[in-house]
Amino acid sequence: MTTALQTYRKSKNTIMYALCILSTIAALVPLVLIFYHTVSLGASALNWDFFTKLPKPVGETGGGLANAIVGTLTLVGLGCVIGLPVGITTGIFLAEFGGNMYGTVVRFLTDVLNGVPSIVTGVVAYTVIVLPMHHFSAYAGGFALGILMIPVVTRTTEEMLRTVPQSYREAALALGIPQWKTTLRIILPTALGGIITGIMLAVARAAGETAPLLFTALNNRFWHNTLDQPIASLTVFIYNYGVSPFEDWIAQAWAGALVLIFLILLLSVAVRVATRPRY
């Protein structure tokens, strides 16, 4: 026998379920649209040359963005060198030892840093690196990206370490394992999956930044020889080519966007496979 209350609860359940499905679709639509649009407009400009050749001068057709692909990887790599050690150690500090006033201040400042517009970070990098060096460089670009990565890595590292049950810390300490080894060799590996997710989010964010690179890495139509020279990046090329009047450049901009998306995807999958849990 179905009472009125049961009917009411069941219909409420159905409505909520439908809302969940609708929200999921709403969230997926932009993703699919972006992906479809990028593929349909960029695929035509994708060929072997795109991955192996330098950009051609204005007026000549063909060429590729090989230097920009390498440049983006270089800049993100430099960003990781700065952002990951600082971010991860700060996250460890906040999760394991940050239960005091100092921890609260650091946590708040990290959130503030997370909210700083990326172009401001670019200007800061310009002031502290480019001006003293008197020229744009990959170092300056990597520095700006590293700063952007720090708060993302810090907060995810902290959150993920907090999800590790206290019982593991107690078990390790009770075995006579020193605190620092407990944290580094037992708690950190337990939270590794989530921390990797945070790192990949930060990498994706850094790889997709344009604004902070305009002041720092600038751009380069040729191969960079050293890291203290201006360096090309996919995002700045997408920006430059995308607003150009040339149709083949615009197509190459779309292709660049497509390559950037797949680059990050591949990187995420590779890192996931390399760090997958043994059990």
Place this chain on the structure above:
Amino acid sequence: MMTIVDTNSPGTAAASRSITPRAIKIAADSLSCYFGSVHALKNVSLSVAEKSVLAIIGPSGCGKSTFLRSINRMHELAVDSRITGTLRLDGEDIYRMDAVALRKRVGMVFQKANPFPTMSIFDNVIVGLKMNGLRNKKDLSEIVEWSLRRAALWDEVKDSLSKSGVSLSGGQQQRLCIARTLAVNPEVILMDEPASALDPLSTAKIEELIHELKQQYTIIIVTHNMQQAARVSDQTAFFYMGELIELDDTTRIFTTPARKQTENYITGRFG
């Protein structure tokens, strides 16, 4: 302060009081423990003879876990904890020792089995030694086998040492945790309700194990199960509201307790 003597044969307990007692392994003198403004342990004095089993019983929140954790200084994980009085291991002041060195001598088994999820069974057993620098593969294998045999788990896992520690059943996980504790070769083993999350069969195995282990180790076990306390221990301490109410031979506590509160608790009239 009460002196604890060998009471393996209950019939001679009274007689053995007069003969030379075993060496005292752990001695608490006016031990109090505070967490912030909470006075969790009040002026507890007791001693435990080596190679004996002390059971601590009492209602929830009576301070028995706090007492246990003060012995290997795990209470210090709470930042606002504070201790007064003294606690000695072989006559040496525990609070003047290095906490890491102390915990190698005083192992602990927790209520909920907590093998490390990122490690194999083998690595779980050996983690305490490995993290403290032991590298020799042959030594490690020998210690793993020895520890698992002592924890009565070897026959069940010897062919799957590289499997995840959390793939085992609850009872096996708890014996794995005991093996992990034994691998460090402690002198004292603290057990915080080690069987309360286990089925009767696994519980019986753990209790059997305690009988085996007391040949070599001093064991202090906190339990909510009074039959368990009666089965495994030589001495039983009854804690209530942070105070040690009574400590005596287990048979005496469960047959003729000296204090009314103890009798009420063990007969189920409160708590």
